[in-house]
Amino acid sequence: MLDFIRIACAVPDVAVANVEHNAQEICKYLAEADGKQVDVLVFPELALTGASCGDLFFEDALHKAVKKGLKTVAECSREYPGVTVVVGFPLRLGMQVFNCAAVLFDGCVAGITAKRTLTNEEKRWFTSGEHAAEQEIHDSGLGVDGIFGAGVEGYDIPMTDGFYTFGEFDPIGSMGVVFGTDLTAPSSHASTLALQGAELIVSLAAEPEVVGSRAMRHRQLTAQSEALNCVYAYCSAGMMESTQDGVYCGHSMIAENGSILAENADFTDSGYMIVMDCDLGKIRAIRRRSAAFQSAAADYAQFEPDAQWIDWDSFRSDGSLYHLNKLPFIPETKEERESYCREVFQIQVSGLKRRLKAINCNPVLGISGGLDSTLALLVAVEAVRQLGRDASTVYGITLPCFGTSDRTYRNAWDLMKKLGITSHEISIKNAVTQHFLDIGHDPENRNTTYENGQARERTQILMDYSSTVNGIVVGTGDLSELALGWCTYNGDHMSMYGVNGSVPKSLIRWIVEAVADMPAFAPAKETLMDVLDTPISPELLPPDAKGQIAQQTEDIVGPYALHDFFLYHVLRYGFGPAKIYHLACRAFEHDFDGATVKKWLNSFYRRFFTQQFKRSCQPDGVKALPVSLSPRTDWRMPSEASYRMWMAEIENL
Numbered sequence: 001m002l003d004f005i006r007i008a009c010a011v012p013d014v015a016v017a018n019v020e021h022n023a024q025e026i027c028k029y030l031a032e033a034d035g036k037q038v039d040v041l042v043f044p045e046l047a048l049t050g051a052s053c054g055d056l057f058f059e060d061a062l063h064k065a066v067k068k069g070l071k072t073v074a075e076c077s078r079e080y081p082g083v084t085v086v087v088g089f090p091l092r093l094g095m096q097v098f099n100c101a102a103v104l105f106d107g108c109v110a111g112i113t114a115k116r117t118l119t120n121e122e123k124r125w126f127t128s129g130e131h132a133a134e135q136e137i138h139d140s141g142l143g144v145d146g147i148f149g150a151g152v153e154g155y156d157i158p159m160t161d162g163f164y165t166f167g168e169f170d171p172i173g174s175m176g177v178v179f180g181t182d183l184t185a186p187s188s189h190a191s192t193l194a195l196q197g198a199e200l201i202v203s204l205a206a207e208p209e210v211v212g213s214r215a216m217r218h219r220q221l222t223a224q225s226e227a228l229n230c231v232y233a234y235c236s237a238g239m240m241e242s243t244q245d246g247v248y249c250g251h252s253m254i255a256e257n258g259s260i261l262a263e264n265a266d267f268t269d270s271g272y273m274i275v276m277d278c279d280l281g282k283i284r285a286i287r288r289r290s291a292a293f294q295s296a297a298a299d300y301a302q303f304e305p306d307a308q309w310i311d312w313d314s315f316r317s318d319g320s321l322y323h324l325n326k327l328p329f330i331p332e333t334k335e336e337r338e339s340y341c342r343e344v345f346q347i348q349v350s351g352l353k354r355r356l357k358a359i360n361c362n363p364v365l366g367i368s369g370g371l372d373s374t375l376a377l378l379v380a381v382e383a384v385r386q387l388g389r390d391a392s393t394v395y396g397i398t399l400p401c402f403g404t405s406d407r408t409y410r411n412a413w414d415l416m417k418k419l420g421i422t423s424h425e426i427s428i429k430n431a432v433t434q435h436f437l438d439i440g441h442d443p444e445n446r447n448t449t450y451e452n453g454q455a456r457e458r459t460q461i462l463m464d465y466s467s468t469v470n471g472i473v474v475g476t477g478d479l480s481e482l483a484l485g486w487c488t489y490n491g492d493h494m495s496m497y498g499v500n501g502s503v504p505k506s507l508i509r510w511i512v513e514a515v516a517d518m519p520a521f522a523p524a525k526e527t528l529m530d531v532l533d534t535p536i537s538p539e540l541l542p543p544d545a546k547g548q549i550a551q552q553t554e555d556i557v558g559p560y561a562l563h564d565f566f567l568y569h570v571l572r573y574g575f576g577p578a579k580i581y582h583l584a585c586r587a588f589e590h591d592f593d594g595a596t597v598k599k600w601l602n603s604f605y606r607r608f609f610t611q612q613f614k615r616s617c618q619p620d621g622v623k624a625l626p627v628s629l630s631p632r633t634d635w636r637m638p639s640e641a642s643y644r645m646w647m648a649e650i651e652n653l
Contacts, residue, residue, distance in 0.1 A: 002579055003281030005173060005200065006317035008038040009235035009252035010273040011264075016050035016242050019065035020072075023048060026087060027076040029273055034080035036275050037316045041085050042202045044237040044250075045115075045179055046099065048073070048089035051206030052242035057125040063092045070102060070109075078107030082316050084166075086177060088204045096127040101177050101204050103164055103308070111160035111308035115179040116189055163193055163305035166312045173280050173315065174198050174307075180205025180236060183220050194228040195297045196305040199283045201230050206237035208246030209268060217251060218260065226258030229286045229293055231278040238270030254278065257286060261323065277322035285573035319582070326587035327561060328568040329507045329625065341514035344507070344624045345379065348499045351622025352474065353383040355497050364471035366462050367396040367416055367423075369408030372500055374415060374531045375508050376476040378515060379499045381419050385520055391420040395469050399458045401428045411531050418524035426465075428457045455491030463496075472496035475619060480505035480560055482618065482629050483567045484604070485611020486553065493614050498621030502628035504567065505536070505560040536560070557607070558600035562588065566604045571627040571635070577601060577649045594653075602650050609643035 010033070012025035026043060033041040045051055048069050049062060056062050066089055077085050084105045091100040091112065099115040099122065114129025115122075162177040176193030180203055183190075190201045207213065217234070225232040231254070238250030250269035254262040254276045262276035287293050331337045356363065363380040367373050380394045398412040416423035432453050433443065441449050462473045475495025477487050479502050487493040500508065509532050515521060516528045536553045554560060565584055569575045575583075584597045615629050616639055628634040 002317075002319055002582060003279055003284070003315075004277045004317040004319035004322060005231070005280055005315045006037055006039045006275065006277050006321065007200070007202075007231070007233050007254055008033045008036070008041045008273050008275045009233055009254060009262075009264075010041060010043055011235065011238040011250045011252060011270055012043070012047065013240045013271040014047065014050045014238065015240070017053050017056050017062060019049055019062070019069040022050065023069035023072040026073050026085075030073070030076055030080055030083060030085060032273060033275070034083050037318075038083055038275060039315045039317055040175065040200065040202065040233070041083050042204065042233050042235045043085070043087040044235050045088040045101075045204040045206035046090060046237065047087050047204075050241055051088075051237040051248065052244070053090075054242075055125070057090055057097055063090070066090060074104050074107055074109060077104045081106040084110075084175075084310055084312075086202050086204065088206075090126075097125055098129060099126045099179070100129075101162075101179070103175075103177065103310070105310050105312075109157050110164060110310050111158045113160055113162040113177045115181075117179070117181045117185045119181060158308055160308050161193075161305060162189065163196060163198060163307045165307050165309045166315070168309040168311065170313075171309075172312060173200065175200045175202060177201075178203050180207055180234070183217065183224060183234070188224070190224065190230075190232075191228060192300065193305070194230050195293075195300040197297075198305075199230055199280050200278070201225075201228065201232045203232065203234045205234060205251075206241070206248060209249035209251075210246075214249065214251055214267065218253070218263075221253050221255050222258055222260060225255040229257055229283055229290060231256050231280065231283060239268040240270045257283065275321060277317050277319050279319070279322060281575065281579065282573050285575070288574070320586070324583060324587040326565060326591075327506050328572075329504045329564055330510055337510060338514045341507070341511040344503065345382075345511050345515050347624040348375075348379045348503070348622055349382045349386065351624075352379055352497060352499050353386055355472070355620075356383060357387060359472070360470075362393045362395060362469055362471040363474045364395045364397070364462060364466040364469065365474045365476065366458055367398050367412045368404075368476075369398075369410070369412035369415070369531065370534065371505075371508050371512065371531060371536060372476040372478050372481075373412075374528065375503075375512055376474055376499050377415060377419065377421075378512065378521060380474055381421065381520060382515075382518070391520075392422050394419075394421040395424070395465070395471055396421045397424045397426055397462065397465060399426055399428050399461060401432060401454045401457075403454070407530075407534060411527055411534070414527040415524055415531075418527060419521070422469075424465075426461055428454065428461065431461075432457050452488045452491060455488035459488075459491050459494055466496070474499055475621065476500055478503050478505050478508060479625075479629060480564055480567065482615055483611075484557055484563060484607045485614050486557055486607075487614060489614055493618070495619050498619050501618065501621035501630070502623045502625050504564045504625075506564040507625075558603055559592075562592065562597065562600050563604055566601060567608075568627070570608070571629075577605065577646055578653060581650070581653050598650065598653055602647065605643055605646045605650065609641055609646070612637050612641065613639040 010029040015021040086101055086103050088101050091098045101113045103110045116129040164175045165171040166173040174197050176198030178190045182188045221234055234253045236251045237248045241248040252264050252274055256278050262274045331340045381391050384393050396416045435453055436443050466473050473495045475498030478500040481487050516525045569580045585594050616631050
């Protein structure tokens with residue numbers, strides 16, 4: 001199951017106190033929502049009457065019309081059994097009037113929730129829902145002709161605390177219903193519902209607009225959805241309400257864990273519907289990984305919610321409306337990306353700076369002229385600058401061998417010179433050749449021994465050289481390489497402090513580009529731009545006849561964009577192969593066909609499982625992104641874990 005749910009917020013052109021008209025408008029949106037495969041359709045607070053009826057809320061005629069209007073909407077919902085409807089209306093019980101929301105599906109009312117937190121003005125007409133708890137609505141006249149009732153004996157309709165589950169015995173999701181004032185309440189009912197398990201919070205609102213209100217709601221909904229790790233749909237009464245004493249805004253938003261996924265465009269609005277897919281799988285994954293949420297939820301474990309169930313066994317959404325970033329580690333807009341990259345860079349710098357200061361030593365790096373070592377070099381130069389030291393206290397060594405190309409060799413030297421570090425060249429050709437003689441390896445056999453011998457020789461020289469200059473070897477390997485095991489054990493796999501270990505390959509080029517304009521790096525900008533244009537390669541096999549790079553990493557292990565996409569959804573959410581495949585096919589639909597995605601997904605899982613032993617002993621390194629593969633802080637996995645189940649799932653795609 002993909003766990004997507006399609007949500008719509010509809011704001012009809014209300015006719016104040018004309019219930020028949022409003023019911024028909026609601027039914028029109030219900031039909032439209034069904035055509036768009038909507039799972040949950042939310043209307044504003046008091047949508048059936050209009051929120052601005054004033055003292056008409058006391059009138060018998062209005063409440064008689066409400067009973068008929070609600071019956072009309074319920075009968076309409078029977079025609080569209082795939083849509084769950086949440087609609088606001090006033091309910092009179094005895095001498096009290098409650099501001100309510102009804103949850104309807106397939107001709108039934110699953111339950112009615114009454115508003116708890118009332119404004120001073122609302123208290124003139126309504127009683128708080130706290131006084132309606134545990135009531136059964138049987139004398140209200142709503143049970144006419146058996147239209148209502150969800151498996152409840154007779155025609156009684158439960159007055160709930162706002163908790164609903166989709167599916168009775170094997171739920172596929174859960175929903176909490178609140179009202180607009182809950183968003184600003186010091187202790188929100190939404191928090192209680194979320195901690196009791198509600199993954200989707202729907203909020204029915206009706207608030208006259210004042211300057212700054214829209215921006216304030218935007219901030220509050222973003223913060224609330226993130227704090228509660230939930231999907232939050234907010235739907236407010238529109239501008240066709242009475243303007244006698246104010247203008248209603250018609251503001252609707254659909255948020256997911258701190259991100260606004262959909263929002264109406266106009267400042268004041270009415271007569272529209274917004275539709276968006278949300279991923280409940282993400283919500284569950286985030287909650288499972290959040291110790292803070294688990295701890296808070298434990299306090300509510302003893303209080304079982306008075307849940308009403310909605311008889312569904314699956315959602316209709318296929319997730320096609322859900323926006324996917326095919327480079328999920330990288331913000332999509334240029335402004336956000338540059339700010340994000342500079343922040344990541346400063347975290348890397350701070351980590352290395354602290355380590356250098358703690359042990360009073362100097363950074364030593366192997367400079368290949370490639371992307372990873374370039375970023376590590378920039379981090380080291382900035383770290384010593386912030387420590388008040390000269391750039392010459394950074395020691396860079398280029399270690400050419402059989403696969404070094406003219407382009408990377410030239411760029412390595414240009415970078416070291418232009419950045420003013422202490423630079424050396426130590427060719428390892430003779431040492432590696434001697435090593436091959438010692439172990440009886442034919443240099444013409446260019447297998448993994450041929451490649452690994454070079455990587456380990458480089459690391460040995462860096463380690464030994466660092467002791468001569470009071471230095472530590474700064475590792476250059478990145479997160480993507482660690483995930484795939486694309487590193488030589490105890491070769492480039494090892495260092496004394498890794499600065500790139502939590503940075504994926506797809507992000508590194510953007511960080512280099514974002515910091516290239518910093519004053520300390522200005523002299524090397526032209527070279528940095530050429531490094532960005534250089535194909536990614538370990539350069540362990542000889543160049544071609546033209547001296548160009550012959551061994552390109554992505555031809556061997558696959559596109560890093562795909563692997564980083566897979567890695568993000570494994571580490572961040574724990575999604576399985578089937579869902580990741582579905583997401584990747586959508587995100588990369590213009591880049592790769594399904595067979596290609598499946599091929600590299602298979603390769604990713606095989607490598608990810610079999611190469612854990614390299615990650616289990618990786619060196620210290622700064623964590624700059626929300627996820628990493630550090631065995632100390634983020635990812636603990638046995639090196640002998642079987643990947644059979646994952647591969648079987650891929651086989652069946």
